[in-house]
Amino acid sequence: EDQVTQSPEALRLQEGESSSLNCSYTVSGLRGLFWYRQDPGKGPEFLFTLYSAGEEKEKERLKATLTKKESFLHITAPKPEDSATYLCAANAGNNRKLIWGLGTSLAVNP
């Protein structure tokens, strides 16, 4: 069965303390791995798409990487404004078959 698991469920960091969020997936025929950020009361905001193992993408303090079994979202020197829930989703054939993780709730303390 196609599945996406995110860990940890919650993470609390001090400002400047780098860390990584994990998204493990078991999907046959992966056609893309999406990362989103969701703020309270808002819809998910698209961050990255990764298509093949070894691919990396960066945006400001965020870098997403992909292997054949998992994806990592690395956060370098986070700031309080990076506090949000980070969601990942695996495309298992087309966008109708997106498999979503439950998210990691990140809190960055000043």
Place this chain on the structure above:
Amino acid sequence: GAGVSQSPSNKVTEKGKDVELRCDPISGHTALYWYRQSLGQGLEFLIYFQGNSAPDKSGLPSDRFSAERTGGSVSTLTIQRTQQEDSAVYLCASSSNSGSSPLHFGNGTRLTVT
């Protein structure tokens, strides 16, 4: 440019009433999705529209739920005879195709059934 717009942002209704939720997708996006997000649960797929094709309704939880998309643009999700378990945030998203283009979400409608 304008993003996905949803209305109302909040809706409180009494059990048994019907509600309509509206979604205005990004101009030019042919694919439109409705999801439901409940506290502590992942995003639940409800329904998908692509161009003029028949919608994929496989995620609708019961026959009280229906949706339409007029003119390939605006979509309305209707819930009839609402129940307390329908309380959730209903999210609409659009994408430029149904392949692997990223979904762009609206801010959702928070539905509370009392």
